[in-house]
Amino acid sequence: MTVWEAVAIFAAGLAAGAINAVVGSGSLITFPALVAFGVDPVTANVSNNIGLVPGSLTGAYGYRAELAGQRDRLLRLGPASAIGALIGGILLLFLDPDVFHVVVPVLIAVACVLVVVQPRLNARLAARREQSDPHGGVLLWLSVLGAGIYGGYFGAAQGVLLIGLLGSLLPEPLQRVNAAKNVLSLIVNATAAVLFVFIAPVDWWAVLAVALGSTVGGFVGARVGRKIPAPILRGVIVCVGIVAIFKLVYG
Template structure:
């Protein structure tokens, strides 16, 4: 690995950690970067999941004030996230690599669309919250099922799981978006840690990439939690979409 490849991966990790703490979709920065540098899609996904796990933990710690008093709820939601992540990793490891390479452009495309529509979803969620202030405090069985399915997706391919999580929690819970963002960071950390632990033992991994992403995403997680809310979300969204579209083109032409 050349020094500029290492620098690029490190910077991508910082960027992804920041975006994950604020919005989600940091994988749409790191995954295309690794693919562009020549790493196979499966290796890029497994290394990315392990390397970004410290960043999701860092982001969750940065939101500790919003998470105060939510311990029981976090435990409740972490269970379906954990089992979902195990299911997603099982899919990735059991399906042939060419199946993953075929479906990844579609998954990236879905993630890009979710990033694009996220502002409209946020507006709709805010209006719904005003109309239904008495919604269940824990979201009920439907939310638990959706958290599980998002965990499966996150264990298989992590991009935009945070956006998905914010959308479903916003629709089914009445908490402020900042409190929901804190919960999202914890659940993303659960999925990434579980998936990363499995991949570390049984999947192809580039450990130099993992180390660089881990350092970068940890720094980025703190930056995102502290100053991310001051960054222009529209600009971040445009860059994420551009990177995602570039990734689709790169994957299709491989």
């Protein structure tokens, strides 16, 4: 890897870290960049996942104020993300990639719809939530497990999917949902990264460049994202989701 390639990948990591903190889908920048510079697609996917872990950490730390009071919830949902990530990582290494090409865009589209209808859906579900588990119950646990499988497998637009699920099934404003999303995404990325380090091909120079960029980007994204009003943030999430669908279907 040349110096200029490393700089370009660092810049991609910077953008990805910021986008992941605000919405998710940073992999749509870093993964194509690694492939464009000659990294094998599977190695690029693995290296990208490992490199984005520090950015996920700084993004989650940047939302620490919005995480207040969510400890028990995340302790319940965290294992679902970890188990899902392990399953997804194994699928990445052993399953035909074409299997998910049809399913993934549909999942992202559903997530975008959930984000759009979330305020109205929350109002309809409010009375039911008062009599049910405030942490989302079994339905949310299984949904987070499914998002973790997807995140461990590829991860692009994982944040959009998680925001759609969490926002629809939890009685929380969007910024607190986003904070929980950042922690669960961190668990998915970190779990898959541990798996990949031991059993997958890794380009460590690519990991370093992405990690340095995403670390800075996570801080920047968290500072910006926390100030975005909910309606605008909702619009950004949907736009990112649409771009993700387009790239996955036509890219």
